[in-house]
Amino acid sequence: MLSEVGVIVLCLAVLKWLKPFSFRSRLPYPPGPPSKNFLLGNLSDLPLERQWLPFTEWARKYGGITYFRVLHKQSIVINSVEVAKELFDRRSHIYSDRAIIPMTDLMGFGFSTILMPYNDEWKAHRRYFQQAFKQEASRRYQPIQIEKVNDMLYQLLNTPDDFFNHIRHESGAIIMSTVYGHDVKPKHDHFVDIAEEGLGNISKATFHAVNLVPILRYLPEWMPGGGFQRLIRETKALCTKMINEPFDMVKERMENGTGRSCLATELIESCTSEQDLHYVKAVCATSYIGGAETSVSSVETFFFAMAKLPDIQKKAQEEIDRVVGFDRLPTFEDRPLMPYCEALLREVLRWRPVTPIGVPHFTMDEDVYEGYRIPKGAIAVANIWGMSRDPSKYDDAETFDPSRFFLPNGELNDDDVHYAFGFGRRVCPGRYLASATVWLSIATVLCCFNISKKKDSNGEEISIDTDYTGGVAIHPLPFQCSITPRSESAKALILAAAAQED
Numbered sequence: 231m232l233s234e235v236g237v238i239v240l241c242l243a244v245l246k247w248l249k250p251f252s253f254r255s256r257l258p259y260p261p262g263p264p265s266k267n268f269l270l271g272n273l274s275d276l277p278l279e280r281q282w283l284p285f286t287e288w289a290r291k292y293g294g295i296t297y298f299r300v301l302h303k304q305s306i307v308i309n310s311v312e313v314a315k316e317l318f319d320r321r322s323h324i325y326s327d328r329a330i331i332p333m334t335d336l337m338g339f340g341f342s343t344i345l346m347p348y349n350d351e352w353k354a355h356r357r358y359f360q361q362a363f364k365q366e367a368s369r370r371y372q373p374i375q376i377e378k379v380n381d382m383l384y385q386l387l388n389t390p391d392d393f394f395n396h397i398r399h400e401s402g403a404i405i406m407s408t409v410y411g412h413d414v415k416p417k418h419d420h421f422v423d424i425a426e427e428g429l430g431n432i433s434k435a436t437f438h439a440v441n442l443v444p445i446l447r448y449l450p451e452w453m454p455g456g457g458f459q460r461l462i463r464e465t466k467a468l469c470t471k472m473i474n475e476p477f478d479m480v481k482e483r484m485e486n487g488t489g490r491s492c493l494a495t496e497l498i499e500s501c502t503s504e505q506d507l508h509y510v511k512a513v514c515a516t517s518y519i520g521g522a523e524t525s526v527s528s529v530e531t532f533f534f535a536m537a538k539l540p541d542i543q544k545k546a547q548e549e550i551d552r553v554v555g556f557d558r559l560p561t562f563e564d565r566p567l568m569p570y571c572e573a574l575l576r577e578v579l580r581w582r583p584v585t586p587i588g589v590p591h592f593t594m595d596e597d598v599y600e601g602y603r604i605p606k607g608a609i610a611v612a613n614i615w616g617m618s619r620d621p622s623k624y625d626d627a628e629t630f631d632p633s634r635f636f637l638p639n640g641e642l643n644d645d646d647v648h649y650a651f652g653f654g655r656r657v658c659p660g661r662y663l664a665s666a667t668v669w670l671s672i673a674t675v676l677c678c679f680n681i682s683k684k685k686d687s688n689g690e691e692i693s694i695d696t697d698y699t700g701g702v703a704i705h706p707l708p709f710q711c712s713i714t715p716r717s718e719s720a721k722a723l724i725l726a727a728a729a730q731e732d
């Protein structure tokens with residue numbers, strides 16, 4: 231008996247040893263740029279910023295899925311929505327992990343759902359996210375969205391040139407009020423400042439040498455090149471504050487009966503253990519990370535496009551005037567009645583996708599796709615930028631044109647640009663909230679204001695040819711535009727909405 235068990239164990243061991251030499255390992259990797267260097271692989275093909283540009287060039291050359299390697303790290307890039315649906319959605323049991331990024335982990339961002347590996351903690355987080363932000367639940371936050379968007383209208387009326395700050399404030403205010411019931415101060419809000427400072431440091435971590443050579447993490451601070459230890463220490467402290475301070479404020483208010491009902495109070499009430507509380511804290515802090523920097527980008531893009539394209543703006547305003555009239559602001563009930571504004575929102579999400587390469591996934595097992603070998607432990611990038619420029623779907627993709635979303639019979643087509651929010655089990659849980667925020671911003675701003683190019687002292691239009699930043703979430707670089715109320719009645723609507731809130 232013992233010897234039979236021994237044989238079985240031996241066979242299993244041999245099979246395990248043989249696995250890397252299985253038929254899969256003889257399959258080719260997906261096509262991609264030839265490796266230039268045995269050791270470095272495709273390192274020289276990749277810029278430090280805007281990797282979506284070479285990815286999209288490779289997509290034109292090699293197709294829906296491409297492969298490259300940098301040092302020992304293998305990556306696949308998924309360039310079409312169809313391939314992404316097959317791999318990220320249908321084979322989500324393989325494609326739902328995230329790679330650990332040593333620097334962000336050391337800096338204390340390991341609590342964030344966004345960067346967390348696929349494990350039980352992440353599953354618990356997602357359950358809370360689902361409870362909080364599924365489509366139906368997200369409607370609860372509409373009064374907050376209306377209040378904060380109205381605040382933005384008022385600020386735009388008073389100091390239109392400061393529109394970048396007003397947009398940023400709007401997004402942060404919606405998330406902070408939704409999650410913590412906290413009304414963000416117009417400037418230097420303590421909680422926002424902590425979060426922004428901490429998040430600002432993430433970009434310094436992305437391409438850090440420690441990520442490629444993790445042993446460097448032990449380099450002492452006093453040695454040349456060891457300065458990053460200070461960054462780690464300071465960011466870790468900011469992360470601790472970001473997680474605890476707003477949460478403690480909510481708990482304190484709950485205890486003394488002054489708390490406003492919000493996501494944190496709701497989730498705290500559903501906690502039955504310290505472990506739950508720990509998760510809920512992290513979910514709340516992650517909501518800020520995921521929500522504040524992203525919606526802002528779409529609203530900025532909307533202003534950018536409107537300032538450049540008066541005809542499109544006029545078309546949307548005609549629809550708003552027809553459906554809403556002139557004596558009230560648009561509401562969410564108007565949304566299904568305004569297909570052109572819906573198409574405008576889609577085009578904003580498509581034309582400048584907020585996160586052009588999303589947040590990379592990581593494979594948990596080997597896979598075979600259309601005869602190609604996808605290795606275990608590979609970074610799997612959704613090339614959202616490339617998808618938004620897929621020539622088989624979008625003619626003249628660089629042109630901002632909402633009419634591309636209409637069928638010949640005048641109805642909206644079924645392309646809702648869902649890919650802008652990622653895929654599979656990792657799909658953005660805040661997508662309904664985000665879509666509602668951006669839609670309401672578009673509809674109310676166009677109801678009340680005309681956005682146009684600014685004129686210089688000679689009366690000449692100042693051209694807007696600004697580029698976008700790089701980074702995980704992209705933003706237009708600063709530009710100027712003129713934002714003026716459409717009419718006296720529009721002005722009165724804004725003032726009435728502001729007075730109602732006071």
Ligand code: HEM
Pocket residue numbers: 343344345346356363516517518520521522524525528584585588589590591612650651652653654655656657658659660661663664665668
């Ligand atoms: C226009 C606004 C937004 C865009 C374009 C956007 C886009 C994305 C994308 C592309 C991902 C990666 C998905 C993937 O890995 O496949 C993501 C993840 C995530 N987003 Fe959003 N997002 C937006 C707003 C929000 C908001 C408002 C929240 C919070 C309420 C949020 C919370 C998250 C979280 C927690 C994740 C991580 C999910 C996970 O790893 O399991 N996002 N988002």
